[in-house]
Amino acid sequence: MIETFINITLFAMQVLTALFIVRSKRLFSVVMLSGVFSLLTALFFVALDAVDVAFTEAAVGAGISTVLMLGTIALTARTQKKTAPTGYLPYLVVAVTGAALVYGTLDMPSFGDPMAPAHQHVAPEYLARSVTDIDVPNVVTAILASYRGYDTLGETAVVFTAGIGVLMLLSGLRRRRDEDDVKIVKNKAAKAKDRA
Amino acid sequence: MFIAAAIALFISMMLVLARLYAGPTLYDRVLAVNSFGTLTVLFIAILGFLNGRPDFLDIAILYALINFVGTIAILKFFRYRSLGDISQMPPDEGDTL
Known part of the structure; x- marks a missing residue:
């Protein structure tokens, strides 16, 4: 219950940040907002128990790429150029693509389903063996840093x-x-x- | 108890996001990103206690380190317009961005 609430709130904040990024004309604010977006993604990964992935996301997304984007801004321009209005075709393309993606997820097993094929293939083996093999409490860490x-x-x-x-x-x-x-x-x- | 803290953190995250979007000056935005990083650290800690595994605290401390270094990098960039070799840079150029 509480996990669902946290996941939904994090997703809602990501959507809000993405809307801010699209709306904002000042590139500096866009860079800062994309850093925040990456921090939110990292939080979401932590909520999903994948702390290594979350840490990579925070270090690369919020740290390095923010600084790189700032360097780009310093070398180019600080505000976005005004573009000609594009009409409704891009919105249509985005809406159709989004609808197709949502339609594609309907076939997938529900979130966290232990009977999903992805959790039946090699995952039980890893879950059973990683504690004795590698002696790392977090299975994701064991797979990321040792098996792979x-x-x-x-x-x-x-x-x-x-x-x-x-x-x-x-x-x-x-x-x-x-x-x-x-x-x-x-x-x-x-x-x-x-x-x- | 921890749920109330999580909700309070979410609300303050929203406020910081609003300041980041609206904030008129550069320093508002830099401070907003820094506060958002701090809120992330706090939220990871809360998440650990919510799941009954407070060993997430180590990860939260690492995030605090990244946040600090990132803010320093941004501010240093504004001061000198460069990250590495600051000896070649004139020091009075940084306020123009």
Whole structure:
């Protein structure tokens, strides 16, 4: 009962945040709101008992990507450009896609159903063995960090490489812009000398 | 008891969200995000007690760390327009964003 209430409230707040993100024209506010959206997602994962996934979501979504977006704003523009009104076609497409997705979920087993096929395949094996195999109390942690340890290591390497790439791109851009500034200043000084 | 605390947290989250959306200045928004992070930490703690497993408190402390570092990163970014090499940056550029 209380879990359902918490889940529904978290979902409602996510929808509210998404609406704010769509409505807001100031990009800085959009970045902050997307950080909050990611924090809400992390809370939802914690409510579902997947604390590792929640922690990744909080660190990447609310931490790193907020800062990256801020860097992008500093290099580009602070407010959204006005776009021409698009008519009703996009709303229609969104509504039809949403209805198709909802229709698709009707066949699925209900939330938390222990007889669902996904919970009958290898999950009982993990539940039975992870305590004696790995001695980690949380099964999700045991699967993520031990049974799929190499997979997680590969993911970490990919994310790390991507982070290094983005940081190098951003610092390169900044240096080039600084050089341009220096050139502009020098040109101005030369022109002032010519006039004198 | 814990349910009442959870509902109070939800209400304050709504208030902080409203401030984040409406907040006229940059510092309102930064402070709102920071408060939302704090509310997240509190909510994780409450969630642990609601489920009868207070060992979630460790995770809540980790979130507090991320929140602190993130806020510092945002503010440092506004001050210097850069995160890494601040020695090249003029220090008086940060108020323009």
